[in-house]
Amino acid sequence: MSLETLHQDLDQAEQAALASVEQAGDSAAMDRLRPEVMGKKSPIRQLMKMLGGLSADERPEAGRVINEAQARVEAAFAAKDAAMKEAALNQRLETERIDVTLPGAFPLPLGALHPLTQTLNEIVRIFTAMGYDTATGPEVETEHYNFDALNFAPNHPARDSHDSFYLPGGGLLRTHTSPVQIRYMQNHKPPIQIIAPGRTFRVDDVDATHSPVFHQVEGLLVDENVSLAHLNGTLTAFARAMFGSDLATRFRASYFPFVEPGAEMDVQCWECGGKGTGCRVCKSSGWVEILGAGLVHPNVLKSVGLDPQKVSGFAFGMGVERIAMLRYGISSIRNFYENDVRFLRQFA
Numbered sequence: 001m002s003l004e005t006l007h008q009d010l011d012q013a014e015q016a017a018l019a020s021v022e023q024a025g026d027s028a029a030m031d032r033l034r035p036e037v038m039g040k041k042s043p044i045r046q047l048m049k050m051l052g053g054l055s056a057d058e059r060p061e062a063g064r065v066i067n068e069a070q071a072r073v074e075a076a077f078a079a080k081d082a083a084m085k086e087a088a089l090n091q092r093l094e095t096e097r098i099d100v101t102l103p104g105a106f107p108l109p110l111g112a113l114h115p116l117t118q119t120l121n122e123i124v125r126i127f128t129a130m131g132y133d134t135a136t137g138p139e140v141e142t143e144h145y146n147f148d149a150l151n152f153a154p155n156h157p158a159r160d161s162h163d164s165f166y167l168p169g170g171g172l173l174r175t176h177t178s179p180v181q182i183r184y185m186q187n188h189k190p191p192i193q194i195i196a197p198g199r200t201f202r203v204d205d206v207d208a209t210h211s212p213v214f215h216q217v218e219g220l221l222v223d224e225n226v227s228l229a230h231l232n233g234t235l236t237a238f239a240r241a242m243f244g245s246d247l248a249t250r251f252r253a254s255y256f257p258f259v260e261p262g263a264e265m266d267v268q269c270w271e272c273g274g275k276g277t278g279c280r281v282c283k284s285s286g287w288v289e290i291l292g293a294g295l296v297h298p299n300v301l302k303s304v305g306l307d308p309q310k311v312s313g314f315a316f317g318m319g320v321e322r323i324a325m326l327r328y329g330i331s332s333i334r335n336f337y338e339n340d341v342r343f344l345r346q347f348a
């Protein structure tokens with residue numbers, strides 16, 4: 001064995017290894033090639049066995065060239081391996097690319113505020129502009145807050161379980177937002193100026209104008225020397241903002257246990273302009289009732305420890321569904337709760 005033969009064999013083995021690296025077409029081929037080219041048993045390393053046939057002073061040189069050849073092959077393999085991995089990654093990035101600037105696959109339906117929410121927002125906006133704070137109270141009430149403190153007589157028919165939802169553990173679902181008046185006055189001193197929107201409950205079968213769950217907005221103002229004139233001015237301003245500035249308003253005497261005197265407020269019909277002939281909004285009366293109101297009853301003030309000789313106030317309450325139905329000309333309250341998008345879309 002001569003150094004020359006070794007050089008020839010080494011050269012051959014290196015060329016063969018480089019050629020097979022060159023030819024490997026995909027990463028599977030590279031994986032198959034790896035042990036053969038890189039491993040301990042690679043043809044180039046095998047040539048180490050021939051060192052024994054060389055003279056002692058030839059061996060170091062021979063070992064060095066074998067190692068160098070192996071290193072060149074490994075470098076070629078590693079370079080090709082890296083290039084192939086990068087190409088594969090690039091291809092994945094290309095094929096799996098998501099173009100976030102493309103429009104969605106379907107038009108996303110755009111929601112809108114529910115007509116009740118829009119109506120409530122408008123009511124709140126108008127009173128907020130007049131300086132009212134917004135207060136809330138619980139939907140599960142006690143008889144004290146829902147009736148007693150509001151001056152309901154012990155035998156008042158509204159207390160009947162045919163009208164109110166009583167709960168097994170005591171208490172009831174509030175039948176109106178008026179109990180918020182009591183709760184607020186217990187925790188705040190006059191001057192008081194609040195509205196209290198919220199959900200209310202009554203034992204009613206569903207028909208065109210009734211629902212067991214509905215919404216109200218309560219109002220309460222308590223201060224010194226509050227009179228019917230203040231009530232009149234406030235609610236007239238509200239009605240004009242809500243229904244139209246050129247419409248007349250009127251108060252009719254009415255009864256609610258927690259106010260004295262009590263009244264209902266009508267707005268001249270915006271549909272027929274008050275003429276009333278054959279109008280479905282005002283049922284041909286020329287007037288539309290929109291709320292109940294009055295001066296806070298002395299017994300109500302006393303129930304929260306206020307002195308009716310020193311302070312007075314007015315209160316009012318309105319149904320959000322009713323106002324929304326009047327405002328949009330909706331004939332059945334059911335429409336609000338069925339969530340038929342063909343209905344809801346009209347208010348978008």
Ligand code: DAH
Binds near residue numbers: 294
């Ligand atoms: N709570 C009454 C109802 O549910 C509405 C009402 C009337 C509220 C007169 C008031 C008021 O504050 O003064 O029918």
